[in-house]
Structure formats: structure tokens, C-alpha cells
Amino acid sequence: MSLEEALDEARTVSVGASPGAASPLTRREREVLQLLVAGKTDRAIAEELFIGTRTVESHVAHIFEKLGVHSRAAAAAAAVAAGYVDPPNPPVDSTPDP
Numbered sequence: 001m002s003l004e005e006a007l008d009e010a011r012t013v014s015v016g017a018s019p020g021a022a023s024p025l026t027r028r029e030r031e032v033l034q035l036l037v038a039g040k041t042d043r044a045i046a047e048e049l050f051i052g053t054r055t056v057e058s059h060v061a062h063i064f065e066k067l068g069v070h071s072r073a074a075a076a077a078a079a080v081a082a083g084y085v086d087p088p089n090p091p092v093d094s095t096p097d098p
């Protein structure tokens with residue numbers, strides 16, 4: 001599923017919060033989710049946050065449950081669509097124009 005497809009799917013999924021409502025996620029879950037949105041693996045997230053990989057896996061499971069999703073792409077899309085995390089930076093195209 002592409003990011004755009006995931007965003008489209010997320011727009012149809014209720015994440016349990018109305019626009020402008022407080023996030024149902026804890027501060028640490030938002031930190032984990034921001035790194036997940038950036039495409040990091042559980043291991044990379046654990047290293048960056050100085051926590052165990054199993055702890056990251058637990059946070060990801062809670063995030064999925066709270067957002068009502070079943071994949072990392074859907075969680076990222078739902079979180080960005082709801083404004084819980086910042087969208088990922090688009091890749092920079094370093095190819096010169098012809």
C-alpha cells in the first residue's frame with residue numbers, strides 16, 4: 001500500500017477523535033509514532049529513544065489498538081490525517097532537470 005493509498009484509507013477510518021481533540025496517545029506513543037511515520041524499524045526506534053525493542057513493539061501494538069488500524073502504513077496515515085504527528089518530509093529529488 002502506498003502512502004497516498006494509506007492516507008485515503010485513513011480518511012475513512014474513525015480514529016476516535018474529532019479534529020482539534022486531544023490525542024488518545026501518550027507522549028511516548030507519539031514519539032514512537034513519529035519515528036514510525038518516518039519509516040524507522042522497531043529496532044531503529046528503540047535505539048533512537050534508548051528503549052528496548054520489545055518496549056517499542058508494545059507501544060506499536062497500543063498505537064494500532066488506539067487508532068483502530070492493523071498496519072504501520074495505516075497507523076502512519078491515520079496519525080498524520082488526525083494531526084497527531086507531523087507528516088514525513090518528502091524525499092528530495094537530487095536529479096538535475098534536463
